[in-house]
Amino acid sequence: MKALRVDRSTGRFMLARLVSGIDTGTAAKIGPLTLANCEPPTLVNNEWQRVHPLLTGICGSDLATVEGHASTYFEHWVSFPFVPGHEIVGTLDSGERVVIEPVLGHAARGAELPFPDAAPGDGDDYAHLAMPPLEPGIQIGFCNSTGGGWATELIAHASQIHTIASDMPDERAVLVEPVAGGIHAALLAISHAAKTEAPIFAVLGAGTMGLCAIAALRKYSPHATIIVGARYPAQTQLAKMFGATSVVKPDELMRAVRHATGCHVVGDYLSSGAHVTIDAVGNSDSIALSLRMTRPRGRIVLMGMPSEVTVDLTGLWHRETQVMGAYTYGTETFPNGARKRTFLLAIELANEIHAEQMLSATYPLSEYQQALRHASEAGARGAIKVAFDMRQEKLR
Numbered sequence: 001m002k003a004l005r006v007d008r009s010t011g012r013f014m015l016a017r018l019v020s021g022i023d024t025g026t027a028a029k030i031g032p033l034t035l036a037n038c039e040p041p042t043l044v045n046n047e048w049q050r051v052h053p054l055l056t057g058i059c060g061s062d063l064a065t066v067e068g069h070a071s072t073y074f075e076h077w078v079s080f081p082f083v084p085g086h087e088i089v090g091t092l093d094s095g096e097r098v099v100i101e102p103v104l105g106h107a108a109r110g111a112e113l114p115f116p117d118a119a120p121g122d123g124d125d126y127a128h129l130a131m132p133p134l135e136p137g138i139q140i141g142f143c144n145s146t147g148g149g150w151a152t153e154l155i156a157h158a159s160q161i162h163t164i165a166s167d168m169p170d171e172r173a174v175l176v177e178p179v180a181g182g183i184h185a186a187l188l189a190i191s192h193a194a195k196t197e198a199p200i201f202a203v204l205g206a207g208t209m210g211l212c213a214i215a216a217l218r219k220y221s222p223h224a225t226i227i228v229g230a231r232y233p234a235q236t237q238l239a240k241m242f243g244a245t246s247v248v249k250p251d252e253l254m255r256a257v258r259h260a261t262g263c264h265v266v267g268d269y270l271s272s273g274a275h276v277t278i279d280a281v282g283n284s285d286s287i288a289l290s291l292r293m294t295r296p297r298g299r300i301v302l303m304g305m306p307s308e309v310t311v312d313l314t315g316l317w318h319r320e321t322q323v324m325g326a327y328t329y330g331t332e333t334f335p336n337g338a339r340k341r342t343f344l345l346a347i348e349l350a351n352e353i354h355a356e357q358m359l360s361a362t363y364p365l366s367e368y369q370q371a372l373r374h375a376s377e378a379g380a381r382g383a384i385k386v387a388f389d390m391r392q393e394k395l396r
Contacts, residue, residue: 003147041145044145055170055174056174079144082148085388119341169356179212185301199221200257202277210278214228225260227253229251283309360382361374361387
């Protein structure tokens with residue numbers, strides 16, 4: 001099979017990191033990523049199936065790996081060499097078209113489920129992510145045993161496979177995974193403000209993940225005020241289409257929240273602020289801004305993937321602010337007690353918002369340097385999501 005593969009090479013990771021600030025395409029060329037002809041992964045047992053990707057998205061975590069910026073935290077949760085790519089729509093050997101829920105949960109590893117019908121991302125003990133019969137890996141796209149979506153073939157467990165309707169375009173289906181992430185983050189925000197009739201949510205960042213969170217906030221909290229900080233016109237346009245009440249530049253977001261709440265400014269902080277802020281950026285500056293504009297005893301949902309950050313946490317302590325990570329998805333519980341897998345909710349929402357509007361460009365694997373450069377410069381180039389198109393590979 002043809003695949004883009006990441007090898008364990010400290011030197012190549014360091015080189016990629018050195019040049020990534022100048023050009024991601026060059027980082028991809030000299031870094032740990034190579035285009036190779038590989039043996040397909042071996043099916044573990046009869047609960048696994050071969051998946052032939054049609055489209056696979058390029059995620060921020062993928063770019064962090066290619067650019068050499070991935071946190072050392074992941075060293076024990078991945079296995080080399082691995083094929084990146086976890087936003088996948090593909091076909092099974094039977095021809096059935098599916099989307100993949102990439103987390104390698106208990107069922108995929110033959111472990112006892114944390115509760116009946118648990119989704120792959122459920123549970124409060126992550127030991128299984130590093131246990132046989134698979135090599136360590138938090139999800140497809142970071143596990144040597146399964147392969148990933150930046151290839152013409154991978155394997156997935158039955159618990160990860162979701163059939164999609166024939167009228168759902170590939171370009172929409174490839175966005176289901178990030179939509180699921182957006183729903184999970186939004187519901188963490190909504191649950192904190194459940195007793196408030198008209199909550200105020202701030203969303204910092206309007207790339208793919210921020211936009212998906214905006215759409216989910218509007219769907220599940222229809223009376224909320226949603227104030228968004230977006231850098232680029234394409235982001236602003238889609239944020240409004242997906243339900244934002246107002247969209248401003250990121251450096252104007254704190255002022256917009258103050259006007260919406262009618263509060264004061266004390267030093268660098270709002271005296272009150274948003275009930276919940278969703279940080280879809282995940283760096284030192286965005287976390288600091290989120291702390292300053294979230295009300296006392298409010299919540300910050302950290303959706304963007306941080307690495308090492310430096311933040312003054314005095315305000316967090318004084319204002320008793322909650323900071324929650326929103327890594328992935330699983331089974332969601334609604335205020336009325338109803339429970340549903342996030343991925344099923346995501347398929348519904350992706351259809352409702354026509355999520356393919358976020359897909360800006362696709363590339364064959366052979367043009368991976370151009371694809372990764374485009375993805376890293378997406379906002380400035382008027383793009384949102386860039387994906388690899390294995391349908392183009394089949395035409396070659």
